[in-house]
Amino acid sequence: MPQGENPTAADMRRHATAFVARVASSRLPLDHSVASLRVVDFLIDGLRKGTPERERPDAVLFALGAYVGEVLVRRAGAVWVDLDAHQRAYFGQRVGVRMPDGRVWNPLGKVVNRYEVGPEESLRTFYLTLPGRTAGRTAECAL
Incomplete structure (x- = not known):
């Protein structure tokens, strides 16, 4: 998390956009596609x-x-949400995403797990096995 900042759900798109802009000169294909999660794993x-x-x-x-x-x-049809006190204690984060089926997931923590554990915590695999995605948005999963 940025030093001294307590992010909210309303801030998260801005953080993602700023990151993509910072790495644009590297020509990484970070286009918010499911396939781009392979790049994040890399x-x-x-x-x-x-x-x-x-x-x-x-x-x-x-x-x-x-x-x-x-x-x-x-x-996947998720929305950024500010986590309640119980969820913050469980996930160790202030924000997460709520899927269309109501489940809450912690992408910030998932990335930390990927870093700490390794390839078996693949982010692309996480997406492909994620329950609760919006039905009309899964066609890209074949990429």
Whole structure:
């Protein structure tokens, strides 16, 4: 999370957009598609290899989490939500996404798990196995 900031659901699209703009010169295909989650997995693998073990790149992981959440919003019908006290305690985050079926997910925490655990926590696989997606938005999953 950005230093000294307590993000709200209303802030998350801005964080995702700012991250995409910052990395645009790298020509990474971050187009909010399901396929772009492979790119996020690849970026996290690079962070894992290039970051000293004790120095977790929290600001970058937050930005990647905002991006992953925004993919869920745009492709799966989710909405950003401010988590209540119980959810904040459970997820360790202030914001998450609510799926059309009412389930709440934690994309920020999912990105941290991907960083800490490795490829078995693939973000693309997470999306493809995610229950509660909007029916009309799953056609892209074949990518």
